[in-house]
Amino acid sequence: MDRWNGILKVPLRSNSRKFYRVAVSLCLSPTSKTLTVPRANAIFFNGDRVEGTGNPVIEGLSNLQNIAEILVSKFGDSTNAWVVEASDFNGAFAIYQDFIPSLNRWGEPKSYTPNGFPASLSTVSLLGSCYNEVKKIVSRGKPGSQETTIPTLSGCTPETVILGFSKGGTVVNQLVTELGSKDLIAADENLPLSKQESGVECSKLDENQFIPTTEHSFLKSITEIHYVDVGLNTHGAYLTDPEVIKRISSSLIQESRGIRFVLHGTPRQWCDRRRVWIRDEKETMTSFLESEALRSGGNLQVYEKFYFADRPADMQMHFEIIEKLDVCR
Template sequence: MIERLSDAQNIARILVSKLGPSVNAWVVESSTFNGPFAVYKEFIPSVNSRGEPKCYDPSGFPASTFTALLLSKCFEEAKKLITGRQHEASPSTMHFTASTSSSCQPKTIILGFSKGGTVLNQLLSELAHSTLQPTGTLLHFRKQVVRDSPKIQEGNEIFPMSKDSLLNSISDFHYVDVGLNSVGAYLTEQNVIKKIAEWSSHGTAGIHFTLHGTPRQWCDSNRPWIRNEKDRLLQLLQDEASRSGGKLLVCERFYFANCPPNLQMHFEIIENLDMS
């Protein structure tokens, strides 16, 4: 069970099954491991050797910049792979099919699983300190067939191509059973949450937070700070949501509530995620 739900391709399939076949699902793993510890050093420069963040510093916007670069590089590799196969099959009818937005940019849903929640926190910090004006654009998918050599056209994006377009496209943040062996699993800075709420209030679509958890993290007596940080973030979000006029939404979902904590439920939550 754990091996299957640790596989990036399986996770992508699960996300597509929950969000719909028109969604482009990207599963980003840590490039560095120190023993069992994932270290997201490209996204959060202030992490220690075990991948624990010293702080969430928006300077230089590392998480949004690196994410946009990573998506762009992956998409270029995918184009080469797909067009190469099509050329081998039938050079005269080569084409590339992709889901694109009918608006100028897609909607982005960010999920942070386990220690991946630290990247989500960094993105929140960067969004709070950005100077962007929210577009509030919702995503409507259509199919586009590009003949011969596919190119990404400005104003008709399949995915965010820059840090600004990435931050401006985020509509949902999902904390998925996040936790650390140190403090910092959840972002609890009031000024950051306040700025996020102010940012969302200027858009037409707003922003949605969902905190998903299991007893594995939220009921761990050896790491009580995880539950305390979760409760603090939830309260901050609820306070701002009450003043947002419906532009900031937040909900909490607890899975396997009547089961004793174990490692398997930490992964099983991926299959059981309620994304509604």
């Protein structure tokens, strides 16, 4: 499978003055060199900046394009990888203001509320901006081509895999809150099989075959949620609202679909005696998820992965977990 790789700098919306850096690795047809509909979209929300460490492991795993390539190696060649960096920083601290409105000056959440679905709407808009930019670039490389064709790699609408690393876990919490919103109407939004034929013209293809175009279709496409060594200097690293988890579980039962939650951690976060709330929140969330996993009969699944258990906590393992990630597939 050929790929289009690059780092884009795109606005969240066409009239926005703020730009996001997004590393992408997208599936290309080996014959036509056009974008293909993937089996899944893996969306990774990055954390705070760490620069000038002099540690080649940390520096390498801070590179957005390297992370995108790692995601493809983990989830497979038929996966599109999107690595999102926050548009705003206060020094080294990432601030995902468009995704979580109630943040303090350090990018830490005051609360998580689904009102307006800010994280899902922002994700859909950002991926749409990236997709349109790449489509232009690919088309420019094909003289005389007026339209880009998109062969499909799978027989259904792509799944969505969400990953939040470190501070990026706050975006995951917001998305989970929106996924468990009372206002999210349960519905199956898979495209009819007749629209999933190979070589359908881009202009005639319903774009949610490539990326979801509404907050509803985006949330309903999520099949995996990965917390990757998340942590904050205050509470809110993990979601601890049992009602949100219960509503997600009930929705999965009603719709006969599944979501896998995977909590990945290292001693750097889970064994930090100065920030004991991180482990406490992780244990609380895991307990709620395990309870609902039983009630749902397996529609909701939860896994916990602990890395570098025999090593003393340090900054390197916090980044090295990205490379060692076991995605339980």
